[in-house]
Amino acid sequence: xxxxxxxxxxxxxxxxxxxxxxxxxxxxxxxxxxxxxxxxxxxxxxxxxxxxxxxxxxxxxxxxxxxxxxxxxxxxxxxxxxxxxxxxxxxxxxxxxxxxxxxxxxxxxxxxxxxxxxxxxxxxxxxxxxxxxxxxxxxxxxxxxxxxxxxxxxxxxxxxxxxxxxxxxxxxxxxxxxxxxxxxxxxxxxxxxxxxxxxxxxxxxxxxxxxxxxxxxxxxxxxxxxxxxxxxxxxxxxxxxxxxx
Amino acid sequence: xxxxxxxxxxxxxxxxxxxxxxxxxxxxxxxxxxxxxxxxxxxxxxxxxxxxxxxxxxxxxxxxxxxxxxxxxxxxxxxxxxxxxxxxxxxxxxxxxxxx
Numbered sequence: 001x002x003x004x005x006x007x008x009x010x011x012x013x014x015x016x017x018x019x020x021x022x023x024x025x026x027x028x029x030x031x032x033x034x035x036x037x038x039x040x041x042x043x044x045x046x047x048x049x050x051x052x053x054x055x056x057x058x059x060x061x062x063x064x065x066x067x068x069x070x071x072x073x074x075x076x077x078x079x080x081x082x083x084x085x086x087x088x089x090x091x092x093x094x095x096x097x098x099x100x101x102x103x104x105x106x107x108x109x110x111x112x113x114x115x116x117x118x119x120x121x122x123x124x125x126x127x128x129x130x131x132x133x134x135x136x137x138x139x140x141x142x143x144x145x146x147x148x149x150x151x152x153x154x155x156x157x158x159x160x161x162x163x164x165x166x167x168x169x170x171x172x173x174x175x176x177x178x179x180x181x182x183x184x185x186x187x188x189x190x191x192x193x194x195x196x197x198x199x200x201x202x203x204x205x206x207x208x209x210x211x212x213x214x215x216x217x218x219x220x221x222x223x224x225x226x227x228x229x230x231x232x233x234x235x236x237x238x239x240x241x242x243x244x245x
Numbered sequence: 246x247x248x249x250x251x252x253x254x255x256x257x258x259x260x261x262x263x264x265x266x267x268x269x270x271x272x273x274x275x276x277x278x279x280x281x282x283x284x285x286x287x288x289x290x291x292x293x294x295x296x297x298x299x300x301x302x303x304x305x306x307x308x309x310x311x312x313x314x315x316x317x318x319x320x321x322x323x324x325x326x327x328x329x330x331x332x333x334x335x336x337x338x339x340x341x342x343x344x345x
Binding site: 021023024025027028049052053056057058059062063066070076079080083084087088089090091092093094095096097098099101102109110112113114116118121122125171173174175176177178179180181182183184185186187188192193196197200201203204205208209215216219220221222223224225227228231 | 246247248249250251253254255257258259260261262263264268270273274275276277278279280281282283284285286287288289290291292293294295296297300301309312313316317319320321323325326327329330331333334337338341
């Protein structure tokens, strides 16, 4: 049986590991950061507002859609509504982390909450599986490194301004797809996780083709429920087999 | 406007990390939540790959589909994430150059 580690690794080593693991994700997100900075200026935000977006909002998809909406003159209700819908997936991450983070002091809970992104969450969950415990230093360092890169990329986008136009053609969307594939595939270990991924993907394509507005949330729900159901069935089969023996 | 957006993005992240929220997540919900990362991330990458122009494009002429195939295979071989990301982006750019 594999030995379960109970912690006690030097923090510096954890920090280096976390930074190394998050680096490829930082690179893939650089063009998004550039775009966020440059687009914000084009949409009429000033330099400080553009940087403040990345410093305080710190959410790629929500920021891009937000500055586009601000540029289009959208009202507060539409802007905040769209931000809430795009960001709501983070509540799932927050809920899953609750068991690990709740016993930590307030400063840890606030900082881990602030740097909780898709990327940091996926890395921390993977690290958790590998080591058998939740490593707050690993989560914080990977989150902060990502935050730093995101803001530097935004700054570069602000400095370069309109020179980055045409970046949409540089395949920056595919960079995100590549990152997410690299994060998902190694964690598909059994029938349940495979079904979850399959149903989430197929249902997303269906919802998108139908032009359904809440496609991301709906597809996520389909995927999660499928994973859960298949896992339950697998357990039941295992129990029945056990009784037969 | 920025303050409002920041409040929203922080709130959805912090909500379940707050002690003041009297919720206990039962084991069933906890098990359901383990599927959140693969479900969300897949629902985000699949449209980029299969619907690059907003319409379903399942053909050998779709560079993102071919490059995603390369990414999946590479990720299955457990090479470093950096290699998966860089190699698949490079193949995407190359494929797009030659296919269009």
